[in-house]
Amino acid sequence: MRRLLRRTARSTGRAGANKAALVLWAASAICSALLAVLLASRSSFYLQQPASSPYTSPGAEAEEGRHHHRRRACDDQARWVAKMASLHNATLVLTVDRKGCANFTSLQKAVDAVSDYAAARTLIAVDAGVYAEKVVVWSNKTGVTLQGRGNLNTTVVWNDTANSSGGTFSSATVAVLAANFVAYNVSVQNTAAPADPGGAGGQAVALRVAGDQAAFYWCGFYSSQDTLLDEQGRHLFRGCYVEGSIDFIFGNARSLYLGCTISSVANAAADGTVTGSVTAHGRASPAERTGFAFVGCTVVGTGQVWLGRAWGPYATVVFARTYLSAVVAPGGWNDWNDPARQQSVFFGEYDCTGPGASGGTAQRAAYARQLDQRQAAPFMDVSYIDGNQWAVPPLLPPMQMQGAAGEDIIISAEFSHGQAGSM
Incomplete structure (x- = not known):
């Protein structure tokens, strides 16, 4: 009996020990499971945080935003370039911008990449931005079309003067020496300080154009003295804005300015006192077929200015159906202080309006001409520059441009009698 009790007691002890061990094992397993769940939940917390959480690097977020913005900008530019290429029917397209989306960041480098004397026209599409550089379209870079994104948005600037560059002609921010050049919706500025009246070497050209058959549509040209060197060849300016003070459209080209x-x-x-002059034409002999014709334009601004000075003894300038504000001096014209030129110049006006227009020949210089329709007709359309074949119709809508006082001006592709470009 005692042996049986001892055996039972030993069995009961072993069973209790086994039960305690089982309970301990179960508790340990539960703790391990809870710990695993907790760790898993914390890991998922870190993995699932949004990009804006405090656990994400602000620099990485900003970098991603910049990449996204650039991708959008590049996509927008690509769509615009494709549209321009289609409008211009261009097969060779070079692009310029400052964002890194284009072929070039420099306009001059794009021009240099144009094939010499190419049979096909090359479109250079320039995105919005300010391009601080001198640009020369050399005579071998023929058939270039330069397309900007609006003359208030795409601008080429430089600040040379006659003194700093070795002469007035070489001071140009942009020089076009090649034939068959076309520009749309760009501005060219020379930002040199305005020259002192009578001072030497302060001339600062924005655009110099010496290639034949060049056309400019809705472009802006900004400087003070000698803004636009319309040097030689046949040229068309349509819906453009030209700003300056003294002889700011000068040269010996045969050019038509429309609207x-x-x-x-x-x-x-x-x-x-007269403090400026719009034109200074340089025709030197009767054998030359050169002259400036302004049709459906508007003359505005500050000071008192001549419509033209006789830079050349046979200077030829006509203003037809143009609005002339009070900025135009009553005498209208100047003989370059050489009375002999009064006998050879051709300075004419036809059907102009506004407070600066002639109220009769007595108000104008005696050698200025008030033309009738028959006399004015040869100056009033593209046949004046033999442009029926090469001066293609503009392909794009009119653009917004800015006046001297910062006001916005809308210039239409079309013009009506005496009203084009008026504000």
Whole structure:
């Protein structure tokens, strides 16, 4: 009996020990499971945090935003370039921008990449931005079309003067020496300080154009003295904005200005003295077929200016159906202080309006001409520049441009009698 009790007690002890061990094992397993669940939940917390959480690097987030913005900008530019290529029917397209989306960041490098004397036209599409560089379209870079994204958005700037560059002609921010050049919706500025009246070497050209058969549509040209060197060849300016003070459209080209705004920034003298001149034409002999014709334009701005000075003894300038504000001096014209030129110049006006228009020949210089329709007709369409074949119709809608006082001006592709470009 005692042996049986001892055996039972030993069995009961072993069973209790086994039960305690089982309970301990179960508790340990439960703790391990809970710990695993906790760790898993914490891991998922870190893995699933949104990009904006405090656990994400702000620099990485900003970098991703920049990449996204750039991709959108590049996509927008690609769509615009494709549209321009289609409108211009271009097969060879070079692109320029500052964002890294284009072939080039420099306009000059794009021009240099154009094939010499190419049979096909090359489109250079320039995105919005300010391009601080001198640009030369050399004579071997023929058939270039330069397309900007609006003359308030795409601008080429430089600041040379006659003194700094070795001469007036070489001061140009952009020089076009090649034939068959076309530009749309760009601005060219020379940002040199305005020259002092009578000072030497302060001339600062924005655009120099010496290639034949060049056309400019809705472009802007900004400087003070000698803004636009319309040097030689046959040229068309349509819906353009030209700003300057003294002889700011000059040269010896045969050019037609249609629906352009001509804005004087000449200083106003207290006594009303003439302080500027719109044109200075350089025709030197009767054998030359050169002259400037302004049709459906507007002349506005500050100071008192001549419509033209006789830079050449046979200077030829005509203003037809143009709005002339009070900025135009009553005498209208100047003989370059050489009375002999009064016998050979051709300075004419036809059907102009506004407070600066002639109220009769007595108000104008005696050698200026008030033309009738028959006399004015040869100056009033593209046949004046033999442009029926090469001066193609503009392909794009009119663009917004900015006046001398910062006001916005809309210039239409079309013009009506005496109203084109008026504000």
